[in-house]
Amino acid sequence: MIVRTLDEITDTDADVRQENWRSRRIVLAKDGVGFSVHETTLEPGTVNEFWYANHIEAVFIVEGEGEITDLGTGEVHQLAPGSLYLLDKHDKHVVRPRTRIRTVCVFNPPVTGREVHDENGVYPLITEVA
Numbered sequence: 001m002i003v004r005t006l007d008e009i010t011d012t013d014a015d016v017r018q019e020n021w022r023s024r025r026i027v028l029a030k031d032g033v034g035f036s037v038h039e040t041t042l043e044p045g046t047v048n049e050f051w052y053a054n055h056i057e058a059v060f061i062v063e064g065e066g067e068i069t070d071l072g073t074g075e076v077h078q079l080a081p082g083s084l085y086l087l088d089k090h091d092k093h094v095v096r097p098r099t100r101i102r103t104v105c106v107f108n109p110p111v112t113g114r115e116v117h118d119e120n121g122v123y124p125l126i127t128e129v130a
Contacts, residue, residue, distance in 0.1 A: 036110035064101030
């Protein structure tokens with residue numbers, strides 16, 4: 001059994017910060033469970049373009065409001081607590097928080113914690129043996 005708290009992760013290598021967002025990676029590839037879990041916050045008034053070409057991501061909104069735009073279709077969806085979006089087709093998307101948004105994200109395959117978004121918003125596929 002693995003038990004972790006956000007306090008244990010804060011200010012470690014698993015606490016990844018960029019100008020517009022912060023991702024505390026709670027479960028990683030090294031844990032050997034086939035997925036990773038992150039608590040991610042996005043700052044209000046920012047524009048965050050992402051494309052997980054190598055991962056499937058599910059995002060559950062815990063707090064905050066904003067919108068997500070599917071760049072492939074142009075569809076815009078409102079985000080609020082209790083919303084979930086699933087990037088099941090490696091969808092290119094933009095998230096625009098109106099307020100600070102806090103999410104719980106699940107990635108498959110799991111991330112190692114060392115990934116950073118490239119110029120296209122993509123995480124590289126880095127594999128790690130548990």
